[in-house]
Amino acid sequence: MTRLATLVVMACIALGAAAPADACLRSMPKLAKKKQVDPTLRDVVAAEKALAKGNHTKAASLARHAIPSLHQLPPEDAAELATRAQRTLAIAVIRSGGATEVSKEMPGITSADKALNLAWAQLALTYQAALHQDNVIVRVQLAEALASSVFERDHARTILRDLSTRDLMPTASGYAMLAKLETDVVMRDAALTRCRDLGGTACQA
């Protein structure tokens, strides 16, 4: 928890939030009260669909268009849709190896840019997982982000193992990810089997 708090403080200061971390966290309920307008919902849904189809650039573009301040932690305006959009952007960044633009200041072109973007995505999902501690889907997204860092793979594996053991894995891709991270051969094979049983394309090969 101390580690998480540090991350959140870093996020709020480094990525543009003017207030200190506690104000940053307290602002979420206010954000949640704001009404959404249809164009925002439409763009966020389109972004999620683009991500599901593997079109990271389009997904990120739609998400940023929906919520312009998406790079901030937490997003400056909007409510539930902002958190959805931010997760979409973060996953797009992770799946593109950091090459997806987070903001004009974070274009994801050079190696340093990509590393920064990956760090941002990991931080964003860590923050979101803290916000939505009950949400299994966000935990799987966090695991995906953590798995992109060699230093956090054990953490990612722990999250996914826990969900698999308790029969709470929400998607086949979660099992596929676990199979890639698993060090135990028996557990890896079990994860692959469950992924294939669900018809996941990531584990068909």
Place this chain on the structure above:
Amino acid sequence: MSRGLAPSLALALGLVACSGDDLRPLPAAGSVAAAEIEPPTTPSTAPQVVPTELAATNDLVARGATLVTTHQCVRCHSIESVAPTTLEYDCVGCHRQIMSGEFPAPPADLAGYQSRIHSLVEVPMLIPGDRFRRSWVAGFLASTHDLRPNLEPTMPRFALPIDDVAAIAAFLAPTAEAVPPALGDAQRGRELASAKGCGTCHRFSGTDALPATPLAVALEADTLARGQRLAPDLAHARSRLRTAALVAWIADPTALKPDTPMPKISMTAQEVLDIAAYLVETPLAEVAAEPIPDRLPLLTRAVSYEEVDERIFHRTCRHCHSDPEQVIGDGGPGYSGGFGFRKRGLDLNSYEGVRSGSIDDGGQRRSLFEPAADGSARIVAHLWARHVETTGKSVEGVRGMPLGLPPVAPEDIQLLETWISQGRKPAKKIDE
């Protein structure tokens, strides 16, 4: 909770709702005295002497006024003197807007919604007053049962602490009960109820059926249809209504509740007392519960998530169990908590949500597919428990779902069980 326990609980709550010695027995004089009735030849559910109720304490009433919002009664009921909720949380208000065409949605979508809505439109407004027995309100909140035979049941089976139940009952029935009048002749009352056409709308379970004689007054077709949907089973009248209020209601229902579809029927004061006597004094035979349907075997054909979603999750469950990030409002009491239930975080609005389980009493997530005591998946056990509940019984440790609504058909549970047995595969194109 069994129905057998409900009357004693109701009485106990009535005692809680009042303070100390503020209950008094009905006067023994007059034809209302239950002891004077010949014992029925079959087991009777008729209450014996029902004590009149004194005023509830102000503190209790005030607490109840707060609790009707806290426990989300306002999701379905308009309550006099209580601020309404917003449309995002107002199940009945939303349904009514859809049915009237006011809901802001494309016409095609609206038509689709309208074709599927068949409940939570006709919900009575609650007016705190002296019509209902406080003990009955408490018993109903503690153990709800079907009240209106021609309306699909929708009252949730709450999980309310007993003192909260007492406070809400005190808020809804705060006043002292008027001394009941001496009632008339029950046999004559039956003849009058038959002649006036009460059986056109009302059932009176446990007694000889009333004939469907035309009503003594002409009603518009819409009003008559609404009256038939809302008409309560008269078997509940004696425990539900205070006797003086029952008499006043029979004499002129619109004077007590202007929007009621029940018409004022011209009667003498004696005729009113005769009908009241018929409703209060007629012995009630035990009504056999509908049998629990047989469980159907697994299907041999493939069952897709889309089918299960269309038949069960999308049609029913998601209204109370949705991730608030994905829907308007708070995701419903089955996600965010309410009706006395803690937050369960159960999202049945998406495949990933269904696979994500729900939060148990210990705060841990558990799979919906882990085996329940009967060996079936937990989610299936909840659906079957609702069938059991409709017989007046319950399954230990398993709350019937959908909460308070008609049970999911055995054919649809069969679909769900088959889908589970076939590996709970996702819809096409949902993953990756």
